[in-house]
Every structure is written in structure tokens, then in C-alpha cells.
Amino acid sequence: MQDNNLGLPFWEGFLASDLERKNGATWITLVPDPRAPLVCSGCDSNCWQIHETGWRVVRDMPMLGDPVWLRVRLRRVRCSECGTRAERVKWLDRHARVTQRLAEFVGLWCQKLPVAHVCKLSGLHWDTVRRIERTNLAAQIAALPDAQPTRLVMDEFALYKGHRYATVVLDADTRRVLWVGEGRSREALRPFFEWLGPERCRAIEAVAMDMNTAFDLEVKEHCPQAHVVYDLFHVVAKYGREVIDRVRVDEANRLKHDLPMRKVVKRARWLLLRNRANIPAEKLASLDELLAANQTLSTVYIMKAALKELWSAQGAWQWRTAWQTWLRMANESGVEPLQKFARKLKPYWRGIVARVRWPMHTGQLEGINNRIKVMKRMAYGYRDSEFFFLKIKAAFPGNP
Template identity: 50%
Template sequence: MARLERLAWLGRYQRVTDRLAQACSQLLQSSNVQAVARFFDLGWHTVKTLDKARLRESVCEPDWTRIEYLAMDEFALHKGHRYATVLVDPIGRQVLWIGPGRSRETAQAFFEQLPPGVAQRIKAVAIDMTTAYELEIRDHCPQAEIVYDLFHVVAKYGREVIDRVRVDQANRLRQDRPARRIIKSSRWLLLRNRDNQDRQQAVRLDELLQANQPLLTVYVLRDELKRLWFYPRPAWAKQAWNHWCDLADRAAECRHQGGPRS
């Protein structure tokens, strides 16, 4: 007569021991599923199942009564053109919700599933510069401040200001083909952070900026723009913002007049 025996070290319907599952869970805290599967010579789906079980045990339901700030962003799924939206509590550093897509309907789905009264307590929401997100925030949390995050603001400045000036400067050098070619090929050099440039690229950038005053101006303004997110006091940040706007206005006026003022 066959009988089933319960093993203390093996979970019900499990193909790995509790000790191995615990080892995988510990490693998954600092690594991804594929790397852990390769390390223990296990199947990807086996490790993925263990990871889901770990998350169910370790991730608790958010305490919505304490949440006053939100951060909303999109991320790509795999390498295709599919996206998802994630909502995070930036103070408690907890993921609150993930939904498919990056449309206004996606943001609406998040706000509609909130417990009563939560949306009215939100003081500020950090987002990229996506109009769809902002419209839903204005609709459900009219009292909340909209905060644009550093990465997307600087990226937008690079695309719409630095790159625009680069194109304008290249167009002005139609009669000087070598100089025009240098500026036309400098797009990524200007947009890439200095920390990500090698020695040769840094030298090329310095030479380019020294030779072109308009590009130097907008490049320096970008560096000053980044600093606004790191002031410890709101009053200091506001003062720096007003100063930055004044510099930007003067630079624009100078550009339209065709040169620096004396």
C-alpha cells in the first residue's frame, strides 16, 4: 500500500528544498532571475516561481493613510514598444501599483482603485513631462503640486535647447564646411554627461565649447539647471531658479541681438 510522507525540508508540490529556496531568495535580493538560475543550475521558471513567493511574503500592503507623495513613471517591457506605468511612494520607497500602458487611461485606473480619501491627501506627484499623467493628476488630485523629475527635465532641455542651438550654429557655418561638420557631428557629445565621457571625448567637448559661445552658454545653463534639485531649502532653490531664469532670458536676448552685450 502506497502512502505519502510529509518532508519537513520540502514544501508541498515543490521541486526544490526549503534550504535551496532560501538560498535563491537571498541571492534574488541583489540579482536577477536569470543570473540566479544560472548560478544554481535551475530552470528560469523555477526561480521565477520562487521569486514570486518571496515577494508575496516580503511585500506588504501599503499604508495608504500615511502616503502624501507619489512618483509616477513609465518603463519599457522587454525590448519592444510595450510600456507599463509604475507608481511609487518616494518617502517609504515602496512600489504601490503597476499597470499596463502609459496612457491617460492607465493613470486613471490607478486613481480609481485608491481607497476613499487617499487622492485628496496627496500633496505632490513627481512625474516626467507626460501630458497624460498630468491631466489625470489635475483631475483626481487638484490640490497636489506637479513636480517634474530631474532626468526628464534635463533630457528635454538637451533635446529642445542644446540641440536646437547646435543645429542653428551648424546652419550659420554653411560656408565653412570643416567647422560645420564638427558641430553637426557633436550631438551626442553635447547631450552626454561629462561623467560618461572618456578623456578624448572630454577634450573634444572643451575645444568645441571654447570655439562656440552660444553652445557654451546653453551648456553651462544645463549644468546650472541640474543644481536646482539639490538645494536643501526651498527658499534657496526658488532664489536659484529665479536667477537661472534671468540668465536664460539674458542669453536669449543676446542670441536674438546677434552677440554678447557690453
């Protein structure tokens, strides 16, 4: 179908000279508008000489449900400043095979939908959509201001099945995800400090984390002046696994001749691990009866509450008194798993008392990790970790 050189605003500088529909697609031929200035893509100056012309086929937004292909006549100009360069086309990036508005459309929907769904919506191939999204994500991250963190939060999340993890580092003040890397070892975390650089490492004052020795050692090597702050949630969770759960199993085994009581103890796992404030009212009586009937379980349950109080101390001396009392009670309890846990916890006392001066925790990252899991489920997983990590950093750019 021939047209009388129709100019449209979304193809600025070009005229539609031909339109035809074949094989379920719309093909439009675009030629340069002789009234539009010829601009060098290198220096944006007007040019007057054309070196050569050629054709490029690009995709544009679908029209009435059909894909749209553009045959565009492009020119190379002779610029007095840059030499031979391609002309500047406002709606088409250099070497691009899709228009800017289609790329923006894909980038917008990739923030809300999985790549496979965006492919169906735009009619583009999976690799093309992912390449566009990767470019957009990199541009978003590059546009962010330089990070100048003074307090950090570190945590991990499951990347794949089979105990494969990734580490996330958050700026505690701006809530910006600064870095994501595969693994949770010292070697996995080291690239973050190399990216941060010696000057910014010296500005770090405190780092909140769980009781991960690898994190601890790497922070001390690169930021020796920083205070390590151990998170209450992870310490109490570790206490639940290594003390309460162990004692519950041992007590159930000891009660093998008292089957009714053994059954009660075996089924009380979540009742013992949950905070008392979160236990339904109808279950509290069962908990109190269990603790009254079993002295050992009662001891470790009370010691858990006392352990949590260490994070509520208002001053260093109050904390020191509470800490020494807890250690003495643990050592005198006669409960072997509790005594073993106290011995393991003792070398970490500096990271616990640091909470008095630096009231930090990894709760900020726990919420972010939950959103990361949602992102992973929506996409049915990601084919490469680097792309996934770009999405995470772009999704959490921090507060302005």
C-alpha cells in the same frame, strides 16, 4: 527495498516504509506514524475518526543529485467542528505537489538566479518553478504593512523593445515600490490611484515626476491638493535634446563650406551634453575652443547652466527672479530652438518652483530602474508582465 518504518524529522508525523531507486530517481513511501496525533486542517483540533485514505505523489529535495519522489498516504478525518476535512501535514501544503522545504529552496534561489537555472538546480519543470516563485512573491507582498504614502515619485522604464514602457510609483519616504503598470498614459496610471483609494489620495502632499503631461493630469484629478515637482534631470535632458542637439545640427549644416569646423561641431555632441564637471580635463580645452568659436552654441550652453540654477534657489522670491531672468534671456537670444523650448517650459513653472518647498527628484527611481534592467537581463526577459511586476515589488519592499 523494505525498511523497518524509519521516522525522519523532515517528514514529521510519517514513517518511511519503503525505498527504491528506479529510472535515475529515488522513490520513498511514507505512511502515517500511529504515534502522531491526527489533526484537522481546518481548526487544528485533534481528531479520532478517519473518513478515508488515499495516496499523493510529491517531489522533495534532490538526494545525491537524484530527484526524490514521495508516495504519501494521506487521510481525511471526521472533525466535530469542520466535518470531513484533510488532515494537517506540517511539511506539505494543501493540494501541493512539492514539499515545503523544496518550495522554500526554490523560492530562495529564485531571488538570485533566473528561473531556467533554478529548474536545472532543482530538477523541476519551468512552470512549476515559476508557480512556486509567484506564490512566494505574492505572500511576501501580502505580508508588507499597508502603505500610507505622503510623497510619491513616478517614472518609467523600457519594458520591451519598440517603445513599450512600464510606469513605476515609489514611496519617496520609505523607498518602497508601491505599484508597477504597463504603459505610461493616463489610463495606464489610473489603476494605481484606484488601488490607493480616495482617503490615501487625500494624504498625498507632493509627487515628483518628469514633464509627462499624462502623469501630471492624472495626479491633479485624483490628488488635487498634491504639489507636482518636476525633476531637474529630465528637464535638462529634454533641453539637451531639443535645444543643444538641434542647434548643433543646424550649426553643422550652416558650416558646410567650412569642412574642418563642421566636423568639429558634428562630433561635439557628447561634449556639449555632458556636465562640465564630468568632462575629462584633456577635453575641456576642446570644449572652450568650440564655444569661443561659435556664439550660438556658447549661448545655449550657458543657458543650460542657468536653467539648472533654478533648482538651486533657496526661496520663492529668489527663484522668481532667476526664472524671469532666464525667460527674458531665452526670448532675447534670437536662437529659435531656445525660444521654442522657453515657450513650452513656461506653463510648467509651478512644478519647477515646487522644488523650493519639496526638494524631491526622481533620482531614487533612476537607481531602482537600473536594478530592474539587471533583473530583466538576468532572466533573459519575462514571459508575462504581471509576474515581472511582482518580482519588482518584492525586490523593493522599502525601509523598515
